[in-house]
Amino acid sequence: MANPDHEGDVGPQVAQREQRLSGLPQQVLYGVAYYAEYQPYDRLERDLDLMAAAELTVIRVGESVWSTWEPEDGRFELEWLHPVLDGAHARGIKVILGTPTYAMPPWLVRKYPEVTAERKTGVRIPYGHRQDGDYSNAAFRHYADRITRKVAGRYAPHPAVIGFQVDNEPGMELFHNRAAFQGFVDRLRHTYDDDPQRLNREWGLVYWSHRIARWDELWPPDGNTVPSYDLAWRRYQSQLTTDFIAAQAEIVRELARPDQFVTTCMALKRPAFDPRELNRSLDIAAVNPYYPMQDALTMPEPPPDAPQLEWETHSGVWAIHYQADLARAALRQPFLVTETNALSIGASHGNFPAFDGQWRQAAWALVARGARMIEYWHWHSIHYGHEQFWLGVLNHDGEPGRAYAEVQRIAAEFKQAGAAVVGLEPTADVALLYSRESKWAMEFHPPLATAAGAADRSSYERIFSRFYEGLFTAGVQTEILFAQDFDGTEHPVLIVPGLYVADDALLDRLAAYAHDGGHLVLSFRGGYADHEARPRTTKQPGRLFEAVGATYDEYTNLTAPVRCSGDFTGAATAWADALQPTTAETLAYYEHPHLGRWPAITTHEHGKGRVTYVGTLPDRELAVGLARWLRPNPDVFADRPKTVTVTSGRAPEGGLVRFVANWSWEQARLALPVAMTDVLNGTDLAFGEELHLGAWDVRVLLERPRKKDDEEGRPLA
Structure with missing residues (x-):
């Protein structure tokens, strides 16, 4: 197996990061997002006293109120935050200062309506929400840079401030504004050597008469049906987000002390960013993991009527760990949790506060995966606006209750544990390879259907997370690696679910990993398309068919589970490849009069290693059985209860x-x-x-x- 050193960036940048993170204490930071400006009456001193009594150690402030920092164009009011920082510092509470660029003030939209993002070409997002600014727009960038410079410049010297969060959950929109589209065309001209004919060839624009003779004939994305176009568009949108955050970070660093870090917080469901690329210019990754509570956290499996989050497809104990592992993968370093569940989360009709003990379990689960800080969103429940019933540690009465008591207990435990649990490197039996580009491509051409038969735009997450859930339930710990950085791994098992988009070089590295002694596990659709999202012209599974020792020339969706027999028990769901082994051996068959002629899972010796191919989406039972078979080390806690x-x-x-x-x-x-x-x-x-x-x-x-x-x-x- 290859032995690359992909521990984030190397050299001087790592040394600078370490210096900027030196202000973090040798104790898990524990706290809340806090907005004194949202309170209906002045209770700053009482809030801070309650935080100190609970032994909270950090608050995040300032990121949501551009119109408070700058009520009118060029008129800045910066002193209102000073009492908050002074009060926190007097009580030994650290502060992360957020810059407010994700929620535009009305005056900016009134004076420069072109800064409003368009979800469709020419159709602006109506003002009244948030994250509706087109940060590729020059006017927006001018005003965003200015307010960031003002806020950071004013408070970087304050001794309470240990770091900055630029923007907030970026990547929420795909910008269809004219300037964004013209930037996309310019990028294509650079990528394809300013040659429209090359674009025609690479994207196959002969189909449906889409060939262009000039660059100004490229159509806007609204009606696009070309997969290669869509993938290029998604890459470009991700780059816009990365560039914006990098520019904001650079401004803050000009003003910050050497021991103050810069981060941004990720909402992993956002469509317009890649976690790995977003964090390359930052000092530490941060994530906002939310999850359904109460019976949804039951092991080994939640009941069917457990609470769900309407915006989140993942549910269960494994989902907490999964979000944490994705955050850690961004830099392959410890990370921050800038928001997570307090009393209750979501809409006014979804109130499911945790059972006693569940906040504590979730907090320690995040620390176990490498979190150096855990903050709740938020301290006090808000009396105004859209998120009135996204409840904080305190409910609307502002008095300590059950959540406060639980937080107080957790804070005491973090203090007791001290440095023993700071910046843990999670142990991992196996690695999982994550491809954001395959996720985007499967959103455009989903291989799976929903229960109602519609295209399932979350197909990639559905495939990837099933393997993760199976591993987690089987007690097999994982490390997630991003596909763009893969150049081999020391992990003895590498699982690659749903790798639909991959260039030849990546597939060759995967084959070499197995040939050199690793156990490579592929799923259906693996290696199917190239870097332009074009189905390969070779036998499937593409360039890997010899390493797999099996091919297929047809596949089918499944409308009902199909039981499997062989080395594993469980069922195939949603999909079945018609695998034809050449040199591979069969591990599992379909129990079906038609599908039974083909194996569901094969395995094949390749060089010094092995390639296992899973031609279906396993149900939970099959995924757990496969995970136990893949486990490279014995489970020393094998006799533990299933809960x-x-x-x-x-x-x-x-x-x-x-x-x-x-x-x-x-x-x-x-x-x-x-x-x-x-x-x-x-x-x-x-x-x-x-x-x-x-x-x-x-x-x-x-x-x-x-x-x-x-x-x-x-x-x-």
């Missing part, structure tokens, strides 16, 4: 920290496979001792150093 998860991470200073959680109303017990120390109470636990877990409980355990000849000291994953 219990065990994740682990290595501390920078050494030591393996285990997070053992019981996601159930029922109490759970399990025997410890090695001696450990309870990080939160200092109790020593012997090898074989029974660990007791209450309902919705979590324990944080540190493995003691062991001698090589100690019979309890066998190596653990």
Whole structure:
């Protein structure tokens, strides 16, 4: 297997990042987003006193109120935040200062209506929401740069400020504005050597008479039906977001102290950004993971009537870990959680506050995956505006309640744990390769259908997350890698779900990984299309068919699950490749009078390694069985109850920290496979001792150093 060093960027940039992150304390930062300006009456001192009493250590401020910072064009009011920062500093609470560019003031839209983003060409987004500015527009950039410079310049010297968040959840819109489209055309001219005929050839514009003779004949994206066009458009939109955030970060760095970091927060569902590219110019990645609570967090599987989030397709304990792992993958470094569930989240008709213990479980789950900070959105429930019932740690009465008590408990535990859990590197048995470009391509041409038979635009996430969920449920820990950085990995197993878009070089690197000794796992649609989203002209699965040891020349969608037999139990869902093994052996068959002639899963020795091909979307049972078969190391907690998860991470200073959680109303017990120390109470636990877990409980355990000849000291994953 290849052994590249893709630990984010290297050299001087890494050293600069480390210096800018040096202001972070050696304790998990824990706090809230706080907006004193939103309060219906002055309660700053009481709020800060309550935060201090709960031992909160950080607040995020300022990012939502451009019209407060600049009520009119060129008239700035910057002093209103000063009492908040002074009060926080007096209580030892750190501050992350947000810049307000994601919510435009009315005067900017009135004077320069062209700054409003268009979701369709010529059709502006009506004013009244947020994230409706076209940040590729020169006028918008001028005013955004100006307010960022004013805010950062005013408060960078303040001792409470440890870092800056530029903008907020960028990438919400695909800009159809004329200037954005002309920028897209200019990019195409550069990419295709200013030759329209080359574009015609690469995109196949002979089809339906779409050939262009001049660049000004390229049509706007609204009615586009060309897959290569759409992929180029999505890449361009992502680059607009990356460029905007990078420019904002550069402005802040001109004004910030050397020990102040710059980040932005990601909402991973946003359509117009790539997490890896977005964070290249930033010091630390940050994410806003939200998840349904109550019965949705039941293990091993939530009940059918568990709460759901209307904007989120993922649900379950695994989904918390998945969002965290994607955030860590952005820089392959520890990350920040800038927002997550407080009392209740979502619309006024979706009130599902956590059961006792669930906030604590989620907080420790995020820390286990490398979070250096956890902040709730938000401190106080808002009395005005759209998000009145996205409830904070305090409800609308502003008084401490059950959520406050739980937060106070978690804060005390973070303080007790100290540096032992800061910046953990999660252990990983296997790696998963994530392709944002395949996600975009599958949104344009979804391979899967919804239950109602419509195109499922979330097909890529559905495929990828099924493999992740199977691994998580089987107790197999993962690291997510982004496809654009892949040049091999030391992980003995690499799973590549739904890699529809890939250039020849990437596929060759995947084949080489297996040939050199790795176990490569591919799913259906893997290697199907090239870098222009064009189906390959070779046998499928494309350039990898020899490594797979099987081909196919047809496939079918499935309208009902089909049971599988062989080495695994479970069912095929949604899709079936008609695999024809050449040199591969079969692991699972379809139990079906027509499909039964073809295998569902094959495996093939390739060089020193192996390639396994999954020709269907496994149901949960099949995905878990496959994950257990793929696991390269024995599961030392194999006898744990099905309601219990065990994740682990290595501390920078050494030591393996285990997070053992019981996601159930029922109490759970399990025997410890090695001696450990309870990080939160200092109790020593012997090898074989029974660990007791209450309902919705979590324990944080540190493995003691062991001698090589100690019979309890066998190596653990």
